[in-house]
Amino acid sequence: xxxxxxxxxxxxxxxxxxxxxxxxxxxxxxxxxxxxxxxxxxxxxxxxxxxxxxxxxxxxxxxxxxxxxxxxxxxxxxxxxxxxxxxxxxxxxxxxxxxxxxxxxxxxxxxxxxxxxxxxxxxxxxxxxxxxxxxxxxxxxxxxxxxxxxxxxxxxxxxxxxxxxxxxxxxxxxxxxxxxxxxxxxxxxxxxxxxxxxxxxxxxxxxxxxxxxxxxxxxxxxxxxxxxxxxxxxxxxxxxxxxxxxxxxxxxxxxxxxxxxxxxxxxxxxxxxxxxxxxxxxxxxxxxxxxxxxxxxxxxxxxxxxxxxxxxxxxxxxxxxxxxxxxxxxxxxxxxxxxxxxxxxxxxxxxxxxxxxxxxxxxxxxxxxxxxxxxxxxxxxxxxxxxxxxxxxxxxxxxxxxxxxxxxxxxxxxxxxxxxxxxxxxxxxxxxxxxxxxxxxxxxxxxxxx
Amino acid sequence: xxxxxxxxxxxxxxxxxxxxxxxxxxxxxxxxxxxxxxxxxxxxxxxxxxxxxxxxxxxxxxxxxxxxxxxxxxxxxxxxxxxxxxxxxxxxxxxxxxxxxxxxxxxxxxxxxxxxxxxxxxxxxxxxxxxxxxxxxxxxxxxxxxxxxxxxxxxxxxxxxxxxxxxxxxxxxxxxxxxxxxxxxxxxxxxxxxxxxxxxxxxxxxxxxxxxxxxxxxxxxxxxxxxxxxxxxxxxxxxxxxxxxxxxxxxxxxxxxxxxxxxxxxxxxxxxxxxxxxxxxxxxxxxxxxxxxxxxxxxxxxxxxxxxxxxxxxxxxxxxxxxxxxxxxxxxxxxxxxxxxxxxxxxxxxxxxxxxxxxxxxxxxxxxxxxxxxxxxxxxxxxxxxxxxxxxxxxxxxxxxxxxxxxxxxxxxxxxxxxxxxxxxxxxxxxxxxxxxxxxxxxxxxxxxx
Numbered sequence: 001x002x003x004x005x006x007x008x009x010x011x012x013x014x015x016x017x018x019x020x021x022x023x024x025x026x027x028x029x030x031x032x033x034x035x036x037x038x039x040x041x042x043x044x045x046x047x048x049x050x051x052x053x054x055x056x057x058x059x060x061x062x063x064x065x066x067x068x069x070x071x072x073x074x075x076x077x078x079x080x081x082x083x084x085x086x087x088x089x090x091x092x093x094x095x096x097x098x099x100x101x102x103x104x105x106x107x108x109x110x111x112x113x114x115x116x117x118x119x120x121x122x123x124x125x126x127x128x129x130x131x132x133x134x135x136x137x138x139x140x141x142x143x144x145x146x147x148x149x150x151x152x153x154x155x156x157x158x159x160x161x162x163x164x165x166x167x168x169x170x171x172x173x174x175x176x177x178x179x180x181x182x183x184x185x186x187x188x189x190x191x192x193x194x195x196x197x198x199x200x201x202x203x204x205x206x207x208x209x210x211x212x213x214x215x216x217x218x219x220x221x222x223x224x225x226x227x228x229x230x231x232x233x234x235x236x237x238x239x240x241x242x243x244x245x246x247x248x249x250x251x252x253x254x255x256x257x258x259x260x261x262x263x264x265x266x267x268x269x270x271x272x273x274x275x276x277x278x279x280x281x282x283x284x285x286x287x288x289x290x291x292x293x294x295x296x297x298x299x300x301x302x303x304x305x306x307x308x309x310x311x312x313x314x315x316x317x318x319x320x321x322x323x324x325x326x327x328x329x330x331x332x333x334x335x336x337x338x339x340x341x342x343x344x345x346x347x348x349x350x351x352x353x354x355x356x357x358x359x360x361x362x363x364x365x366x367x368x369x370x371x372x373x374x375x376x377x378x379x380x381x382x383x384x385x386x387x388x389x390x391x392x393x394x395x396x397x398x399x400x401x402x403x404x405x406x407x408x409x410x411x412x413x414x415x416x417x418x419x420x421x422x423x424x425x426x427x428x429x430x431x432x433x434x435x436x437x438x439x440x441x442x443x444x445x446x447x448x449x450x
Numbered sequence: 451x452x453x454x455x456x457x458x459x460x461x462x463x464x465x466x467x468x469x470x471x472x473x474x475x476x477x478x479x480x481x482x483x484x485x486x487x488x489x490x491x492x493x494x495x496x497x498x499x500x501x502x503x504x505x506x507x508x509x510x511x512x513x514x515x516x517x518x519x520x521x522x523x524x525x526x527x528x529x530x531x532x533x534x535x536x537x538x539x540x541x542x543x544x545x546x547x548x549x550x551x552x553x554x555x556x557x558x559x560x561x562x563x564x565x566x567x568x569x570x571x572x573x574x575x576x577x578x579x580x581x582x583x584x585x586x587x588x589x590x591x592x593x594x595x596x597x598x599x600x601x602x603x604x605x606x607x608x609x610x611x612x613x614x615x616x617x618x619x620x621x622x623x624x625x626x627x628x629x630x631x632x633x634x635x636x637x638x639x640x641x642x643x644x645x646x647x648x649x650x651x652x653x654x655x656x657x658x659x660x661x662x663x664x665x666x667x668x669x670x671x672x673x674x675x676x677x678x679x680x681x682x683x684x685x686x687x688x689x690x691x692x693x694x695x696x697x698x699x700x701x702x703x704x705x706x707x708x709x710x711x712x713x714x715x716x717x718x719x720x721x722x723x724x725x726x727x728x729x730x731x732x733x734x735x736x737x738x739x740x741x742x743x744x745x746x747x748x749x750x751x752x753x754x755x756x757x758x759x760x761x762x763x764x765x766x767x768x769x770x771x772x773x774x775x776x777x778x779x780x781x782x783x784x785x786x787x788x789x790x791x792x793x794x795x796x797x798x799x800x801x802x803x804x805x806x807x808x809x810x811x812x813x814x815x816x817x818x819x820x821x822x823x824x825x826x827x828x829x830x831x832x833x834x835x836x837x838x839x840x841x842x843x844x845x846x847x848x849x850x851x852x853x854x855x856x857x858x859x860x861x862x863x864x865x866x867x868x869x870x871x872x873x874x875x876x877x878x879x880x881x882x883x884x885x886x887x888x889x890x891x892x893x894x895x896x897x898x899x900x
Binding site for chain 2: 077080081082084126127128131132135136137138139140141142143144146159160161162163165166169
């Protein structure tokens, strides 16, 4: 049994900054029992993960600090289905690559990973039991309900594929087969989550809690075109490439809505600053004993100047010609100043750029020191610049396009990032966004138009 | 290599009386190679099989006589999904029961069964490979195409279940996993079959041939209500029950369309008469060496009087008050006489009744001599008259009705025969009809209305 204060502290750590919690009472009761909470977050190992993944990972860091056992589902079966052009062995390499990246992010942040477990979908999603349950689900779920559940995350097209109807059910079954107490995802997963809450009990399984992150617009700005896939910042991009991409990000003076830089600052940079401040003040959560600066492979300084007042979570450095730096203790103050045009976009860009470079530097360093990761990277993403035309040729030989594809260029075939040629405005949200959960990519990316 | 004459003879035996053949060239080329043709026909072991199963079995007898290796797929996974109320062990008993019945039918007819193989769906439909292929299929088949494929065999309702969309794909995969050259079914399966022809090659598998039986109206007459499920004749019904059911069959003077008795005569009785005549004349196919009267456990006389002219395939016995018997060498002559009102319905009924009784007598005798079959029968269909209300109670405890069920009493949940309370006119076709293939039941039967 945990004390009421402990329960409240952990619950606060687990749920802070979330947009919505379904089943908070369940989480509290497990915390009160003193039992280890178990959670899962899923992502399909398709294209190279971009730094939008920092958004869920920053939240998962809270779970880990609160002692939650976190399973990261690398949904390899989904990745294979998302892009039938990618053979299974390529997906296997990508799965390993994702694990390298995600694990390294936690290590550079100094987050304890003893309760972090990577699971591959193929470990259980092709078993007899899982598939019988999938069939059982399909025999009690209507097309209408499956379509409704996927409405936010599966692209709504004239000729949707059957797979889009299966994903909500599979994601529900994952909760049971991963044996978790709650699932975490972006709030765009809400209908998938409520679907799971309705249908798992109908199969005789427990209803799980669902924790939802707010959606975060991309670096290029939500409504802007991001037809240039290079605008996504890769975890391994060298500093000059990062600088170039941030330079190209959309950031209009006074505009706080279509502002991927502010969004990333709010969702990633300031939480990480707070983590570091908490740690420095030894104010970390009582159960946060594993956290010590020496464990982290990256910097443990908040994104603030050395001479900033205590409690500063973000320092905006100005071009000296136009004034001195501003120090912020909350995101809101920063946003207010930007809205009031007290901050030039160029200064926001350079401040965010410095923070991103400091986040990426130890990750890149780890990569360059790890031969196995380098080997896997080559296998997972061979010759990325030339891969698209080659693959298309192959596809025509072995996998004729599915019916309706000719009529509907925007199918919900989920394509890997490097082969996607996004054409819709909303695609821009992928650049720095909430990292896609496994059924989320369809919305973010368009299938190649030919 | 087989001679051209042999090929033609076997091809004729394999395809005679069918309504449609897709891929006949494939069948001929395999026959010409001298390779053993392999075929499959599927049925879901749900309710007690009724004598409508004689229709496909009579055709399958031709395949076996032509040396085709025939796999009968007892689709237990489908049966389980069709009726989630029936637990898996009950389905297992029903699967055994079906095998007893179907095997016995061939034995009583004297059909060689050395190339008859019973396969259970669960033998392969829950494996890793099959399920990955199912997912692959779902990632390339649109909802629209799946719905179109199932239009004839899955009841079209406002809120169809996902399972109805999966069935066409699963049935296509069965061809690959059973390793057959052709699939056999009723012509109502046509869209499912053409779906398989289109999609298997897209997965890299061979396109199979498809042989289709005509649809046969039920005993009660196609448009008549058959709200009394007792009107279906069970293989094990004792003679007095059979007589009662035939007495209740719809048979209007001169009406050759809504006439289940004529339909059964055409599709079952006359082909069996012809089989027996061929055998008696030693005109059987050259490869028909296994066929000898001594192998058959049932009568080997055609359904003709002893004093009928040679070649008679059906004798209509009349009430002596109204005339003497009529002997027919073809079905057409019988139908013409009935259309011309030269035959009273009562005389047709009594003639067909005698034939059905003679078909069922050796089956019932085999059952009564086989303790294992009797034991399985009790387990497979326990207390049939009282089972429905009990099961419904159970269902409420463990399986709340799926969404949309309240609004749509005619869901495409496939229900077992004994719990079905058919309400639609077309349901009448089930009584003596083409035995349902595994995805066919939905159309023939209505889900319980409460």
